[in-house]
Each structure stands twice: as C-alpha cells, then as structure tokens.
Amino acid sequence: MENDKTPKKSGKAFLSQFKGYIYLIPALAFLGVFMIYPLVDVLIYSFEEGYNFTSQTRLGVGLYNYSYVLHDTYFTQALKNTFIIVIITVPLSTGIALLISLGLNSIKPLKNAFQTIYFLPYVTNTLAVGLVFMILFKKTAYTDGMINLLINAFGGESVDFIDGPYWAKMMVMCIYTIWVVMPFKILILTSALASVNPVYYKAARVDGTSPFRIFYKITLPMISPMIFYLVITGFIGAFKAYSDEVALFGTDLNAAGMNTLVGYVYDMLYGNSGGYPSYASAAALILFAIVFTITIINLMLSEKTSITQ
Amino acid sequence: MDNNDRLDTSEIRNSKIRGVIKNVFLYVFLGLWALIVLFPFYFMIITSLKGFGAYNSERIPKLFVDNPTFENYVSAFTQVPLAGYFINTLIFTVVTTALMMFVIVLAAYAFARLNFKGKNVVFALFLSLMMIPNELVIITNFVTITNLGLRNTFTGLILPSVTSVFYIYLLKENFEQIPEELYKAAKVDGTSDLKYLLRVMIPISRPTIVTIIILKVIECWNSYVWPRLITDDQNYFLVSNGIQEIRENGFGRENIPAMMAAVVVISVPLIVLFLIFRNKIMEGVSRGGTKG
Numbered sequence: 001m002e003n004d005k006t007p008k009k010s011g012k013a014f015l016s017q018f019k020g021y022i023y024l025i026p027a028l029a030f031l032g033v034f035m036i037y038p039l040v041d042v043l044i045y046s047f048e049e050g051y052n053f054t055s056q057t058r059l060g061v062g063l064y065n066y067s068y069v070l071h072d073t074y075f076t077q078a079l080k081n082t083f084i085i086v087i088i089t090v091p092l093s094t095g096i097a098l099l100i101s102l103g104l105n106s107i108k109p110l111k112n113a114f115q116t117i118y119f120l121p122y123v124t125n126t127l128a129v130g131l132v133f134m135i136l137f138k139k140t141a142y143t144d145g146m147i148n149l150l151i152n153a154f155g156g157e158s159v160d161f162i163d164g165p166y167w168a169k170m171m172v173m174c175i176y177t178i179w180v181v182m183p184f185k186i187l188i189l190t191s192a193l194a195s196v197n198p199v200y201y202k203a204a205r206v207d208g209t210s211p212f213r214i215f216y217k218i219t220l221p222m223i224s225p226m227i228f229y230l231v232i233t234g235f236i237g238a239f240k241a242y243s244d245e246v247a248l249f250g251t252d253l254n255a256a257g258m259n260t261l262v263g264y265v266y267d268m269l270y271g272n273s274g275g276y277p278s279y280a281s282a283a284a285l286i287l288f289a290i291v292f293t294i295t296i297i298n299l300m301l302s303e304k305t306s307i308t309q
Numbered sequence: 310m311d312n313n314d315r316l317d318t319s320e321i322r323n324s325k326i327r328g329v330i331k332n333v334f335l336y337v338f339l340g341l342w343a344l345i346v347l348f349p350f351y352f353m354i355i356t357s358l359k360g361f362g363a364y365n366s367e368r369i370p371k372l373f374v375d376n377p378t379f380e381n382y383v384s385a386f387t388q389v390p391l392a393g394y395f396i397n398t399l400i401f402t403v404v405t406t407a408l409m410m411f412v413i414v415l416a417a418y419a420f421a422r423l424n425f426k427g428k429n430v431v432f433a434l435f436l437s438l439m440m441i442p443n444e445l446v447i448i449t450n451f452v453t454i455t456n457l458g459l460r461n462t463f464t465g466l467i468l469p470s471v472t473s474v475f476y477i478y479l480l481k482e483n484f485e486q487i488p489e490e491l492y493k494a495a496k497v498d499g500t501s502d503l504k505y506l507l508r509v510m511i512p513i514s515r516p517t518i519v520t521i522i523i524l525k526v527i528e529c530w531n532s533y534v535w536p537r538l539i540t541d542d543q544n545y546f547l548v549s550n551g552i553q554e555i556r557e558n559g560f561g562r563e564n565i566p567a568m569m570a571a572v573v574v575i576s577v578p579l580i581v582l583f584l585i586f587r588n589k590i591m592e593g594v595s596r597g598g599t600k601g
Contacts, residue, residue: 017426021425024419024431026411026412026415031474034469035441035446035472036438037449038446096342100338100339103335110339116584117346118342118346120580120583124580125531125548125552125576126531127531128549128575129353129572131572132353135569142365143367149370179349183594184594187595191595240444243549269447270537270538277452288445
C-alpha cells in the first residue's frame with residue numbers, strides 16, 4: 001500500500017483497476033442488456049395500461065394489468081394446474097427418489113448399471129421423449145395404446161389420457177414430470193447417502209438398533225439438508241413447468257386446459273393469443289412473487305427442523 | 310451349551326434367508342424403476358423400425374419387430390428437414406458454448422485474481438442476479454430481439470444465452486483454489502495476466518471447464534422456449550422446435566413410426582455423449598445441475 005505513494009506504482013495500480021473491468025466488459029455488457037435492463041423493463045411493462053406493441057403507445061399507468069390477469073380464467077386455470085403439478089410431483093418424486101437411492105446404496109452388483117439407466121432421462125430431449133409418452137398414453141381409432149392395454153389387463157377400463165377427462169390428463173402430466181425430474185434427485189440423494197459416515201451405522205448395529213430406527217434417527221437427519229435442497233429446487237422447477245406440457249399436449253395448452261403459469265406468460269407474449277407484453281409481464285411478476293414466497297417459507301422450515309434435530 | 314450353539318446356527322440361517330429375501334425385493338424394486346425409465350426408449354426404437362402399414366394394423370402394439378425396416382429413417386431425413394434442424398442445433402450449441410466460455414472465463418478471472426475498485430460490490434450484484442428467473446427477463450428480451458430485427462437469425466437465438474452468472478461463480482471458486490503464489494511468481498517473471506490465464510489457470514481448471522461445457526451443451530441441445538419465441542421460419546428451427554413441428558405438421562399426424570425415427574435420431578447424440586462421459590456428466594450435474 002505504501003508503494004502507492006510513488007507515482008510510477010500508482011499509475012500501474014490505476015491500470016490494474018482498469019484491467020479488472022476490461023475483463024468484465026463482455027459479461028457486464030451481456031448481463032446489462034439481457035438481464036438488468038429487462039428486469040427494470042418488465043416492471044414498467046406490468047404497470048403500463050393498454051400498451052400497444054405495434055404503435056408503442058400506452059393509455060396510462062396503474063394496476064389494471066394485474067387485475068386483468070387475475071380475473072382471466074385462463075390464468076386461474078393455469079394457476080390451478082401449476083399448483084396441482086407442484087403439490088403432487090414434488091413430494092412423490094422426492095419420496096420415490098429417496099427409496100431408490102436407499103436401495104441403490106445397499107446393493108453392490110449392478111449398482112453402476114442401475115445408476116447409468118436412472119440418469120438417462122436427464123440427457124434426453126423433453127420434447128422428443130414427451131412425444132413417446134403421448135403415444136403410449138393416447139387412445140386412437142387404431143389402438144387404445146400401451147398403457148390402456150396394461151390397464152385392461154388388470155381389469156380396468158380404457159381412458160383417453162391425452163384428450164380425455166381432466167384428471168387423466170393431469171395424471172399423465174404428473175407421471176411424465178416425475179419421470180423427467182427423477183435423475184437429478186436420485187443422483188443427489190445417492191451421493192448424500194454415500195457420504196454418511198459408516199461409523200454411525202456400526203455403532204447403531206452394535207447397540208442392536210432396528211433398521212427402521214437407524215433410518216429414522218441417523219440416515220434421515222444426516223441427509224435432511226440435501227432433501228430440503230431437493231424440495232426447494234423441486235418447487236422452483238415445478239412452478240416453472242412448461243416444456244413437458246407442450247411435449248404431451250401440443251402448443252395450444254389453453255385449448256387442452258393444461259396450461260401452466262409459464263405457459264400463460266408465453267402465450268400472452270407470442271403465438272395466436274400473443275402480443276400483450278404487459279399482461280405477460282404482470283403474470284411473470286405474479287409467478288415470481290409466488291415462487292419467491294414459497295422458497296422463503298421452505299428455507300424457514302428447513303432452518304426450523306435442523307435446529308430441532 | 311449344545312442347545313445354545315444350535316440356536317445360534319439357526320438364527321444365522323434365518324438372518325441369511327432374510328438377507329436373500331431383502332435382496333430379491335430390492336432388485337425387483339430397482340429393476341422395476343429401470344424398466345419404467347427404459348421402456349419409452351425401447352418403444353421408440355422398435356416403433357421406428359416398423360413399417361407404416363405394420364404399425365397401424367397392430368391393434369395391440371407388439372413389443373418386437375417382425376420385419377425391421379429403415380424406411381422411417383429415410384423419410385425422417387427426406388420428408389421433413391430433420392438434417393437442417395440438426396445442423397442448426399449443432400451451430401447454435403457450438404457457438405453459444407464457445408462464446409459463453411469466453412465471457413465467463415474472463416469474468417471469473419477478474420473476480421478471482423485481479424484487484425480493482427468495487428470488485429466486491431460488483432460480485433455481490435452478480436450473485437444477486439442468480440435469483441432472477443429466466444421467465445422474468447425473457448419478455449423484454451423477446452421485444453429487444455424483435456425490435457433489432459434479429460428474429461429468425463442465429464444472432465438472435467444465441468445472444469441472450471451467452472452469459473451465466475452461476476457458471477462464472479463456479480469457475481471463480483475453482484480459480485481461487487489455485488495458489489496465489491503461482492500468480493505472484495508469474496508476475497515477477499513478467500508474465501502478462503492474459504498469458505497467465507491461458508497458460509496456467511485454464512489448464513489447471515480443465516476439469517471444471519469441461520464440466521461447464523458439458524452442462525451447457527446439454528442445455529443448448531434441449532433448449533425449446535427461447536428458440537420457439539424467436540424463430541418461426543423452419544430454416545432456423547432447433548431440434549426441439551423441429552420435433553414439435555414434425556408432430557403438428559410433418560408426415561401427417563398418423564405416421565407414428567416416422568415420428569419415432571425422428572425422435573430416435575434427436576435423442577442419440579446426447580445419449581452417446583452421456584455414455585462416453587458418464588462420470589464427468591454425473592459429477593458435473595451434482596455440482597451444478599439445475600433441472601429437477
């Protein structure tokens with residue numbers, strides 16, 4: 001620091017000040033244009049009433065966009081669908097992933113093969129595999145489809161899962177979502193389970209503790225931070241569900257009654273029902289508020305439980 | 310004494326039997342999930358090998374192929390511009406990943422090694438940007454790109470996704486683990502910052518850089534939303550949009566074997582990549598994966 005007093009050194013220091021920003025220029029430029037400016041802009045859009053995209057004019061400023069969106073039946077439908085997807089898929093996928101990871105951790109032969117297979121959905125194109133799911137579940141004039149044949153084999157009636165009743169569509173939706181999100185959860189939980197110190201298990205076995213008690217008293221507390229991490233990311237991911245829906249039901253999700261919040265935002269922006277960036281912005285901000293609130297609640301819950309342990 | 314011994318052996322046998330039953334149950338359970346994961350892949354492959362007529366005459370779809378045919382693969386490349394979608398995705402993936410690596414390596418280096426005024430403030434701002442969901446900024450980006458007249462161009466497709474705050478953070482953490490003494494020694498030797506970055510930092514951090522590249526390639530290959538907003542000209546469709554287009558307008562709605570052939574072709578590159586770099590990818594996803 002004292003060296004800075006000599007003019008030569010301080011000149012160099014000035015240059016190195018400058019240098020840091022030169023290295024940051026590309027990142028700052030891209031983030032500025034495609035992230036910080038849009039963030040301000042989306043707020044402005046959401047309060048501009050009657051904004052016209054082609055003529056770039058507006059009627060006024062206020063909360064009309066929010067009120068419009070909240071009263072739009074497509075929005076409430078999307079809200080309902082999204083909440084159902086979140087509430088069903090997050091606990092189910094985390095639970096099944098935990099069971100599978102526990103299973104994986106207690107076997108040796110074939111463990112690697114199973115892990116490789118379980119990871120496959122992560123590296124597949126959602127749109128492409130969604131098409132396969134659609135065909136497996138769809139009932140057409142030619143065939144009832146694989147899944148219906150399976151249901152028939154167990155004595156059930158065929159259902160059209162793609163164009164049929166709401167609950168059936170929702171079921172396929174949830175099954176596909178779970179199929180897609182499982183690899184990440186299994187991966188995280190398997191490594192969390194493997195990192196539990198085996199000394200605890202040995203001590204418990206010496207004491208003759210039952211396996212269930214070992215799981216409940218040792219394993220679960222040890223991996224609970226990872227479970228919470230998965231629940232939080234799972235909530236965020238499920239609230240942003242969109243591509244999986246398109247993969248199963250096509251691009252016109254409103255017609256199928258299977259739109260999601262993110263889908264609503266995009267439909268407002270683009271496509272046949274598009275051209276309303278103001279409504280899209282208001283909806284996006286509502287979505288962000290919901291996700292933010294739920295993440296905060298999750299974080300508070302996770303803190304509370306880790307203290308009681 | 311004698312009694313006790315006998316009791317012990319029968320107990321051991323009992324616990325062995327219990328162990329076997331437990332294992333059988335475990336493998337059945339794990340095998341069942343493996344089946345659920347693999348079945349869609351199996352189904353797309355066998356269906357893609359069935360002839361159009363053969364498929365439609367099966368009221369109960371067969372789980373094997375009688376007369377395998379490759380005609381669906383031929384029509385996937387001739388009746389719809391699948392090859393075009395493929396090349397587009399390849400260009401998009403390569404250029405986006407390369408540009409992003411350039412941007413994030415420089416930024417991570419600045420945060421990890423260079424000293425400048427306001428560094429901590431700028432870094433805190435960067436970190437806070439990680440909370441911003443894409444859905445919030447995509448609206449304005451769509452308007453920006455449209456106003457710039459960049460719809461249906463590669464520039465419009467690529468530009469918004471060449472920075473990632475999260476990867477800058479990941480790389481910065483990695484750069485910081487390289488001993489600072491190395492940097493000081495290099496400075497004494499008169500090595501320039503850029504040279505040091507290229508000759509020392511990047512080679513040492515190669516594992517992390519490879520991880521980031523792989524994650525970005527997967528993300529690019531599967532990206533759907535932004536390309537859908539920004540392209541409506543088939544010549545610029547990526548594979549995700551291509552498959553949606555094929556489903557809605559290509560082949561005629563009922564030619565499912567041909568659709569399945571297209572699905573197989575689209576799925577193969579990433580699966581091959583995964584099988585080659587299995588450990589690298591799984592490690593990378595557990596460190597920086599987000600899909601879940």
